[in-house]
Amino acid sequence: MRLLSLLILFLMLFNCKLDKKSTMVQEKAAPQRGELSWESQIFLGNRLFSEKTCITCHDVNKTKIGPSVKEIMKIYKEENGDIVAFLRGKAKPIVDTTSAQVAIMQANIDGFLQNISDEELQTIATYMQHVDELNRD
Ligand code: HEC
Numbered sequence: 190m191r192l193l194s195l196l197i198l199f200l201m202l203f204n205c206k207l208d209k210k211s212t213m214v215q216e217k218a219a220p221q222r223g224e225l226s227w228e229s230q231i232f233l234g235n236r237l238f239s240e241k242t243c244i245t246c247h248d249v250n251k252t253k254i255g256p257s258v259k260e261i262m263k264i265y266k267e268e269n270g271d272i273v274a275f276l277r278g279k280a281k282p283i284v285d286t287t288s289a290q291v292a293i294m295q296a297n298i299d300g301f302l303q304n305i306s307d308e309e310l311q312t313i314a315t316y317m318q319h320v321d322e323l324n325r326d
Pocket residue numbers: 238241242243244245246247254255256261272275276281282283284285286290291292293294295297301302313
């Protein structure tokens with residue numbers, strides 16, 4: 190019996206220690222989490238560009254169902270546009286403003302991009318910029 194209570198006491202102490210440790214780790218980890226590096230953004234953006242099906246309509250160089258990434262980036266640079274704001278539904282389209290085309294893209298913003306964080310949207314924008322730079326002529 191004594192042994193058992195000792196064991197319980199020991200377990201309780203041990204648990205306490207563990208708890209303390211895990212909160213300490215959390216407290217330490219939270220402020221340390223900085224911005225994603227350029228490379229990580231490209232990596233994640235590339236993944237999201239397929240996962241969120243962007244790639245089915247946006248080729249790098251050629252117009253598919255939607256304008257090519259090169260064309261989009263060209264206009265966004267010229268007009269100093271904000272891709273993240275557009276993908277958030279907070280900025281109007283500036284590449285192709287034909288209503289049928291806008292509606293196709295809008296369906297993606299309302300669908301695939303509903304539950305995505307701003308940080309993730311930024312990785313998509315970074316990836317598009319990277320692809321554009323890689324394919325300079
Ligand atoms: C079903 C086809 C389709 C899919 C999937 C799709 N798009 Fe589009 N996208 C379009 C069409 C069509 C346009 C042209 C209309 C427009 O410019 O808004 C467009 C336009 C755009 C534009 C330019 C908007 C502007 O300012 O005119 C961006 C940026 C863009 N798409 C990014 C994305 C991203 C990122 C994804 C994936 C999350 C995606 N698209 C998925 C069809 C698609």
